[in-house]
Amino acid sequence: MDLSVFFAGTGGSIPTARRGLPAVLVRRGGDRILFDCGEGTQRQLVQSVGLTELTEVFLTHFHADHWLGLPGLLKTFDLRARERPLAVHGPPGLRELVTLAMRVAGRVRFELQLVELSPGDVLERDGYRIAPVAVAHRVSNAFAYVLYEDPRPGEFDPETAAALGVVPGPEFGALQRGEVVRGVRPEQVLGPPRAGRKLVISGDTSPSETLRIASHQADLLIHEATFAEDELSRAAETGHSTAGQAATLANDAAVTMLALTHFSTRYPVGVLRDEARAIFPRTVLPRDFDTIEIPFPERGEPELIRWEDRQATEMEDGAEDEEGSPAVGERA
Amino acid sequence: MDLSVFFAGTGGSIPTARRGLPAVLVRRGGDRILFDCGEGTQRQLVQSVGLTELTEVFLTHFHADHWLGLPGLLKTFDLRARERPLAVHGPPGLRELVTLAMRVAGRVRFELQLVELSPGDVLERDGYRIAPVAVAHRVSNAFAYVLYEDPRPGEFDPETAAALGVVPGPEFGALQRGEVVRGVRPEQVLGPPRAGRKLVISGDTSPSETLRIASHQADLLIHEATFAEDELSRAAETGHSTAGQAATLANDAAVTMLALTHFSTRYPVGVLRDEARAIFPRTVLPRDFDTIEIPFPERGEPELIRWEDRQATEMEDGAEDEEGSPAVGERA
Numbered sequence: 001m002d003l004s005v006f007f008a009g010t011g012g013s014i015p016t017a018r019r020g021l022p023a024v025l026v027r028r029g030g031d032r033i034l035f036d037c038g039e040g041t042q043r044q045l046v047q048s049v050g051l052t053e054l055t056e057v058f059l060t061h062f063h064a065d066h067w068l069g070l071p072g073l074l075k076t077f078d079l080r081a082r083e084r085p086l087a088v089h090g091p092p093g094l095r096e097l098v099t100l101a102m103r104v105a106g107r108v109r110f111e112l113q114l115v116e117l118s119p120g121d122v123l124e125r126d127g128y129r130i131a132p133v134a135v136a137h138r139v140s141n142a143f144a145y146v147l148y149e150d151p152r153p154g155e156f157d158p159e160t161a162a163a164l165g166v167v168p169g170p171e172f173g174a175l176q177r178g179e180v181v182r183g184v185r186p187e188q189v190l191g192p193p194r195a196g197r198k199l200v201i202s203g204d205t206s207p208s209e210t211l212r213i214a215s216h217q218a219d220l221l222i223h224e225a226t227f228a229e230d231e232l233s234r235a236a237e238t239g240h241s242t243a244g245q246a247a248t249l250a251n252d253a254a255v256t257m258l259a260l261t262h263f264s265t266r267y268p269v270g271v272l273r274d275e276a277r278a279i280f281p282r283t284v285l286p287r288d289f290d291t292i293e294i295p296f297p298e299r300g301e302p303e304l305i306r307w308e309d310r311q312a313t314e315m316e317d318g319a320e321d322e323e324g325s326p327a328v329g330e331r332a
Numbered sequence: 333m334d335l336s337v338f339f340a341g342t343g344g345s346i347p348t349a350r351r352g353l354p355a356v357l358v359r360r361g362g363d364r365i366l367f368d369c370g371e372g373t374q375r376q377l378v379q380s381v382g383l384t385e386l387t388e389v390f391l392t393h394f395h396a397d398h399w400l401g402l403p404g405l406l407k408t409f410d411l412r413a414r415e416r417p418l419a420v421h422g423p424p425g426l427r428e429l430v431t432l433a434m435r436v437a438g439r440v441r442f443e444l445q446l447v448e449l450s451p452g453d454v455l456e457r458d459g460y461r462i463a464p465v466a467v468a469h470r471v472s473n474a475f476a477y478v479l480y481e482d483p484r485p486g487e488f489d490p491e492t493a494a495a496l497g498v499v500p501g502p503e504f505g506a507l508q509r510g511e512v513v514r515g516v517r518p519e520q521v522l523g524p525p526r527a528g529r530k531l532v533i534s535g536d537t538s539p540s541e542t543l544r545i546a547s548h549q550a551d552l553l554i555h556e557a558t559f560a561e562d563e564l565s566r567a568a569e570t571g572h573s574t575a576g577q578a579a580t581l582a583n584d585a586a587v588t589m590l591a592l593t594h595f596s597t598r599y600p601v602g603v604l605r606d607e608a609r610a611i612f613p614r615t616v617l618p619r620d621f622d623t624i625e626i627p628f629p630e631r632g633e634p635e636l637i638r639w640e641d642r643q644a645t646e647m648e649d650g651a652e653d654e655e656g657s658p659a660v661g662e663r664a
Contacts, residue, residue: 013408013411014374014378014408014411014412015374015375015378015408016378017378017379020375021404039371039372039374039375039400039401039404040371040372040375042346042347042371043347043352043371043372046346046347046348046349047349063438064403064404064407064437064438065404065407068371068400068403068404068407068437069371071396071400072353072371072396072397072400075396075397075400076346076347079345079346080346097436100432100435100436101433101436103432104429104432104433104436105396105400106395106396
């Protein structure tokens with residue numbers, strides 16, 4: 001089961017020439033889950049992986065740079081005759097905000113499900129869960145989100161199974177699915193259950209103890225790093241984090257990889273990178289359209305794949321984009 | 333006095349990889365006037381000529397693709413501590429719409445002047461006027477805008493002036509400004525007043541008789557061309573024009589240049605271009621970031637300057653962007 005994160009926008013507050021406003025597309029199997037939707041997100045998707053039909057949307061909070069792209073995205077889905085309902089989740093206040101926004105943007109014909117979440121809620125999906133975590137931004141309700149997979153069955157031991165008289169083939173499969181075969185119980189031939197993967201998206205926040213705990217041993221923590229350490233007090237005032245603070249949290253939470261986003265335009269990103277890596281070496285700073293692939297731990301560590309490298313690979317492979325639709329351009 | 337049009341977004345309805353949503357920046361002298369503001373306009377500007385302080389904004393109508401970029405743009409001006417008031421003009425309904433939009437996007441601290449216009453209104457500016465023209469879109473209130481300069485004094489005849497005893501130098505200047513000098517009246521040495529330049533922006537519309545009249549002898553008509561002739565009936569149903577219809581109107585109105593925008597993604601633009609040029613040869617199809625310079629007629633015709641050519645010229649000249657701020661990128 002593939003799990004990856006596509007960075008549709010890695011800027012913060014104000015878009016720059018290189019960085020769009022916040023939006024992260026999580027792809028797991030066939031699911032496409034969008035976290036935040038800054039202005040221009042639909043175009044960022046059109047210009048990269050294609051404007052896929054989304055499975056659901058989560059907003060971290062309601063500052064303009066994190067969600068103003070939502071009405072336009074929904075209008076485009078409507079123009080493309082989307083019929084499937086779309087659920088948009090967020091902190092309390094979501095319903096009023098999005099209802100008002102769609103009143104000014106114009107209604108859509110597909111069903112829009114507006115779901116207000118509270119810390120402690122856990123949304124069960126097919127093979128994984130998504131839970132909001134209260135963080136410390138300037139607004140009363142700001143969330144991070146944790147996406148964590150169900151535990152997987154332990155590793156199968158085919159030699160022991162064969163020694164117990166089970167026939168390789170369909171019987172092996174049945175055992176691994178939890179059935180008793182020829183009197184052999186699954187736990188006799190399976191190792192201890194293995195943890196699923198875990199992904200955390202911070203939204204905007206000052207260093208948050210709750211988030212640190214929720215991020216424990218995450219495969220990937222995507223954390224904002226609006227400032228560098230020289231603006232520690234400004235970060236605190238504005239409810240943001242420095243790159244150093246994000247790295248310290250990643251280190252304390254023992255995550256595998258830290259990805260920083262939401263940079264103030266005042267810094268060269270190298271300053272933020274160096275500051276973070278001095279504390280937590282496995283820090284990456286994705287650019288727009290980069291992807292982080294998160295394999296199962298036994299198959300390797302998360303890996304940042306630069307957009308230009310992915311493009312080059314796809315050119316070589318003659319492979320099509322996985323949505324089957326390359327960026328919607330013109331034929332002229 | 334320079335007059336040019338910068339195409340910040342030339343797409344329609346849905347952004348494509350190459351074309352952003354509608355936005356046209358008119359630059360006259362130091363004035364920067366934005367017509368329409370589709371989602372992503374602020375980033376289009378950041379990626380090209382820089383996010384200049386705007387003098388004022390005009391919306392043609394309230395379909396989402398024409399104005400959803402406004403709240404984000406205003407928020408960015410606020411973050412950059414704009415203090416100067418900003419007037420946003422549009423058809424009736426503007427006040428309620430933008431007030432509501434800013435309620436959801438979050439307020440700005442500079443003064444926002446929301447001005448509802450009616451056909452017949454003429455806004456007087458320094459050296460030019462802007463007037464809304466009612467057009468035929470699906471909404472009750474959709475405007476085109478005409479920007480036309482004040483007539484200029486006629487051509488000065490220095491030989492006649494000298495023969496009449498006026499001394500070349502400051503006295504010539506005084507005569508040209510309309511003063512009587514040494515008993516010589518300006519009309520004795522000036523030709524007939526010369527027309528100012530005229531620029532028309534159609535917004536979304538079916539072929540409009542009112543617009544045709546208002547476009548008479550315009551130097552530049554920017555007209556939507558959502559469809560090709562094979563979808564004539566669909567164009568009528570949806571309140572849009574075909575490329576052929578736009579060209580016919582341009583021809584009937586005897587404009588100097590026609591620029592088509594707002595293309596449906598279903599056509600290669602070459603189809604629209606050929607269809608229009610068969611009727612009106614002086615048709616251009618700007619791409620995002622292209623500019624049309626409009627000189628005074630005696631100095632030449634309007635000229636489309638492709639973005640890549642302008643970039644190349646500026647590189648050669650070592651010239652800076654006229655806003656003095658190249659696209660806000662990162663220093664890393």
